[in-house]
Amino acid sequence: MKETEIVFTCQADFADLCLNELRTVAPDVGLLRWLAPGVGILHAPESFAALSRRLRRARELGGKSLLFLRHIFPLDLSFELAENGIGSNEEAYAYLLECTREMERERPFSVQARCLDPKETGVDLHAVQYFFVDGLTERGFRCDGSRPETILSLVIRNRTVYLGRSSAEENLSDWPGGMRRYARKDGQISRAEFKLLETIEVFSLTLPPEGEAIDLGAAPGGWTKVLLEKGLRVTAVDPAALSPQLAADPRVVHYRGLAQEFARENRRPFALLVNDMRMDPAESAAIVCDMADCLAADGLVIMTFKLPANKRTEAIRKGFAALEKRFRVLNARQLFHNRSEITVVCTKQN
Numbered sequence: 001m002k003e004t005e006i007v008f009t010c011q012a013d014f015a016d017l018c019l020n021e022l023r024t025v026a027p028d029v030g031l032l033r034w035l036a037p038g039v040g041i042l043h044a045p046e047s048f049a050a051l052s053r054r055l056r057r058a059r060e061l062g063g064k065s066l067l068f069l070r071h072i073f074p075l076d077l078s079f080e081l082a083e084n085g086i087g088s089n090e091e092a093y094a095y096l097l098e099c100t101r102e103m104e105r106e107r108p109f110s111v112q113a114r115c116l117d118p119k120e121t122g123v124d125l126h127a128v129q130y131f132f133v134d135g136l137t138e139r140g141f142r143c144d145g146s147r148p149e150t151i152l153s154l155v156i157r158n159r160t161v162y163l164g165r166s167s168a169e170e171n172l173s174d175w176p177g178g179m180r181r182y183a184r185k186d187g188q189i190s191r192a193e194f195k196l197l198e199t200i201e202v203f204s205l206t207l208p209p210e211g212e213a214i215d216l217g218a219a220p221g222g223w224t225k226v227l228l229e230k231g232l233r234v235t236a237v238d239p240a241a242l243s244p245q246l247a248a249d250p251r252v253v254h255y256r257g258l259a260q261e262f263a264r265e266n267r268r269p270f271a272l273l274v275n276d277m278r279m280d281p282a283e284s285a286a287i288v289c290d291m292a293d294c295l296a297a298d299g300l301v302i303m304t305f306k307l308p309a310n311k312r313t314e315a316i317r318k319g320f321a322a323l324e325k326r327f328r329v330l331n332a333r334q335l336f337h338n339r340s341e342i343t344v345v346c347t348k349q350n
Helices: 012-025 048-060 090-102 125-137 192-202 222-229 259-265 281-290 312-323
Strands: 004-009 030-036 039-044 071-074 077-080 109-115 150-157 160-167 212-216 233-237 252-255 270-275 295-306 327-333 341-348
Touching: 004 048, 012 048, 012 312, 030 150, 048 071, 048 160, 071 160, 077 090, 090 125, 090 160, 109 125, 125 150, 192 222, 192 295, 192 341, 212 222, 222 233, 222 270, 233 259, 259 281, 270 281, 281 295, 281 312, 295 312, 312 327, 312 341
Parallel strands: 109 150, 212 233, 212 270, 233 252, 270 295
Antiparallel strands: 004 039, 004 071, 030 039, 077 160, 150 160, 295 341, 327 341
């Protein structure tokens, strides 16, 4: 059986939980060393493709496994960068030729590159990345950074390049290191908008066009703004004021009270409930359960669990236990735009 080394990433503050989950799902996989906080190398007694299938299968079963693992790629090769750059490196050139022999020309590729210490080492990341991009395109391969099927992943630390080739599906994320970035736009209300955008994208959620949504703890309105952009009408529930651009929008109804009060008064079904309230996961989940009757039979919930500094696993377990009294968890993950939290997607129990 082929043994493999794998580069993996997670949020640095949750690396211990990521490793605990990996030990549960794949107890024969071990940590070799950390390259930087949240970026490490694993050893597995199987091929990268087999391990990736095992991890994806675990993540799909019930949606609550591997919350903290963000991105993986196979470590095919590591080498030191010469002072005069990558162009003179024989190992890099040999790997490029190997790619031309083994990659399929009809499958678009991309090269995803990160340097973990650019200021200390002065590495020209662009030059390293385009050594492979240009080398492959000159030989008839098509580069497509937006929809790649084959990905060359590389991470540089202390002028050492760690390099591997795999499919986007195998990597668990299409983005370098699982770091999905969005450009800030005019009129943005809060950074929290990125969390909801990433959730919709990562979990391939289809929101009901022209449907109605409830946004709990809405103020100042970042998630409400995203839902409006997706074509929904929104009831924003929060005692605090909304951003002026939302307060004047006819598609927004602002209920200036508590979620529990709204649940007692509301009599019409909503297609979607979102909740980014800053409170204990079990308490937040209990409020969502109180709101279950406000949702249509196929209603969807998107919420975050805000995690404490200590006993985070226990907080997650209690949050799920409270939520599952009325809902079935479809997916849960710590996304790139989450901080001390995870995002949970669920639907009503029938």
